[in-house]
Amino acid sequence: MFDRLKRTESAVVSYSGAVKRWECDRNGHMNVQFYVRAFQMASEVLATLVLGENPGTQSSDLRHYRFHGELFSGEAMHIQSSRIADGEFAGWVLHRMFKGARLSATAIERPAYPVEGLPACRPEALEKALPRGLSPTAERAGGLSDTLSASPVGVLRPSELDHHGAVQWNALTALCSNASHGFLEQIGLTADWVNTSNCNRMAVEMSIARHGLGAAGDTVAIRAGIADVASRSFTMRMEVVHGVTAAPLATVEQLCLVVDLESRKPVMVPEFVRTAAARYGMGS
Amino acid sequence: MSAPMTTLHGFVPAWEIDANDHWNTAFYLRSFQYASERFAEEAGLPASPPQVLHTRFFRELRHQKTFTVESHRIDTAQSGYDALHLMRDQTTGKVAAASLEMRAGLPPVIEEFDATNYAPRSLPVGPDTPVDATEMLRDGRATVSHAGVLRPDDFDAEGRLLSHAIHMRVSEGNSHLWHHVDVTPDDFYGRGLGRAIVEHKLSRHGAAKPGMAIRQVSYFDNFGGKSVGLTHQVEDLTTGAVLSIIRTTTLVLDLKARKSVALPDDLIQRLNRA
Structure with a gap:
């Protein structure tokens, strides 16, 4: 079934590509939406080989990402995929993105396609992909305080849809970037604060749950809030909804560290984030 | 006309x-x-x-x-x-x-x-013929340099794959072909050398459609002197039908002198091993 792909003893290479300059942020790193796109393509490649046709963005409804090492312009990367055989995520798919031999990012997904034919992963391969700081709450739509309003973030265009007319995962991620930057600015994590403190946030973990398909022309709004705060990390939650009907489209959670840009080490979460969590948190 | x-x-x-x-x-x-x-x-x-x-x-x-x-x-x-x-x-x-x-x-x-x-200077005139790459993949002369999915915006209004969308698969897979023969970017840039495509031929074969999962089989087909030939065959992942073939001639450049130079012997050896 997977004979046309490269494979190792415990994985098949489900995607391979390279980082284009126009996919990179100001700091030269590949933007998160392109990690999401690569993992989605890997998922669809597997689903196509199993099902004989491509279900598109509906190959999964829940995926959990962890980011381990940045990718830069011009670098090549590939994704190795396996079946998770045991434990809490048995029956899910493990995707590991490598830059050469170095692990760059991981994703585990709940597949909407049979995975029995996929090679089983080794337990040690799964370790760095398991959720660490995020709870599985992204799976449920809603939850943020009703006092938060949803900000309009754009309109779905035909180029952002898959061949079945459903919005692509990477397009949703790009819309979330609009919302998260605006929200963080609003609570005090401003460019001035970054320059003064020489600290910034760094997303190390992310969950995306799909609740709806979307359609070309749909306006989209996102309600953003702080779902959790620990000493050196906080979780931002974004509820992506239809701009008019408020029908849920997706829920995205990001676990962010606050990092000293010089030492590259995590520092205490600033007080204004805690204040925002109290004001805009889950169910407050 | x-x-x-x-x-x-x-x-x-x-x-x-x-x-x-x-x-x-x-x-x-x-x-x-x-x-x-x-x-x-x-x-x-x-x-x-x-x-x-x-x-x-x-x-x-x-x-x-x-x-x-x-x-x-x-x-x-x-x-x-x-x-x-x-x-x-x-x-x-x-x-x-x-x-x-x-x-x-x-x-x-x-x-x-x-x-x-x-x-044309280094590539023959006319369309290239698809190859059955099974043997080359088995013995390591070729590799799957890209696997992915064609999206709706890779196509024109009549459902034909766009030329730049086909070439973008070469951009995705090129480095993987070089890695396949253990040649890293540092093997070129670390010694002041670069690579530049000087000739390129795109031949169209079977029809594609949005959502199609594809793979790209790539191999070196001519090297030595100052240039390297690469071939990339894009296939329907499910059926193996060939969608397009891109052949390129890549010149080896001395980045300082901005002149073409011979491919270093150790790189020729690595290419020969494939």
Whole structure:
């Protein structure tokens, strides 16, 4: 079934590509939406080989990402995929993105396609992909305080849809970037604060749950809030909804560290984030 | 069909620039396809992509450069191709790239245009034939350099795969082919060498559709001297049907002297092992 792909003893290479300059942020790193796109393509490649046709963005409804090492312009990367055989995520798919031999990012997904034919992963391969700081709450739509309003973030265009007319995962991620930057600015994590403190946030973990398909022309709004705060990390939650009907489209959670840009080490979460969590948190 | 016509005016925007500060090859191909379709339309033919687009690159276009493409009907019996598109730097008038195309049904030549300077140099004229790569993959001479999915925006209004979308798979897979033979970017850049595509041929075969999962089989087909030949065959992942073939000739450059140089012996050995 997977004979046309490269494979190792415990994985098949489900995607391979390279980082284009126009996919990179100001700091030269590949933007998160392109990690999401690569993992989605890997998922669809597997689903196509199993099902004989491509279900598109509906190959999964829940995926959990962890980011381990940045990718830069011009670098090549590939994704190795396996079946998770045991434990809490048995029956899910493990995707590991490598830059050469170095692990760059991981994703585990709940597949909407049979995975029995996929090679089983080794337990040690799964370790760095398991959720660490995020709870599985992204799976449920809603939850943020009703006092938060949803900000309009754009309109779905035909180029952002898959061949079945459903919005692509990477397009949703790009819309979330609009919302998260605006929200963080609003609570005090401003460019001035970054320059003064020489600290910034760094997303190390992310969950995306799909609740709806979307359609070309749909306006989209996102309600953003702080779902959790620990000493050196906080979780931002974004509820992506239809701009008019408020029908849920997706829920995205990001676990962010606050990092000293010089030492590259995590520092205490600033007080204004805690204040925002109290004001805009889950169910407050 | 008489005098040449200007078939495109274009510009190199910042977001189409490569890691090496040059305009990405995919966008040259997009421009030539635009020009080709405009030329076909003028001749009363459908605005569709040509069966073969055979391109030579002469000078790099960089950020903010403006250019024009002029198109000529040429003597098919003499050149093996039906039309020539010249991309000129609008400031200097010099030819940055030239693309020959194979397209049936163009009206006969009325005004002769000498296309000799733009004739293929390292790649044969005409469409390339698909290969069964099974054996080459098995013995390591070829590799799957890219696996992925075709998206709706990779296609034109009639559902045909766009030339630049095909080439983008080469961008995705090129490094993986070099890695396959254990040649890393540092093997070139670490010793002051670079690589530049000087000739490129795109041949179209089977039809594709949005959502199709694909793989790209790539291999080196000619190397030694100052250049390396690479072939990339894009296939329907499910059936193995060949969608397109891209062949390129890549020149080895001394980045300081800006001159072509011989491929170092140790790299030739690694290529020979594949």
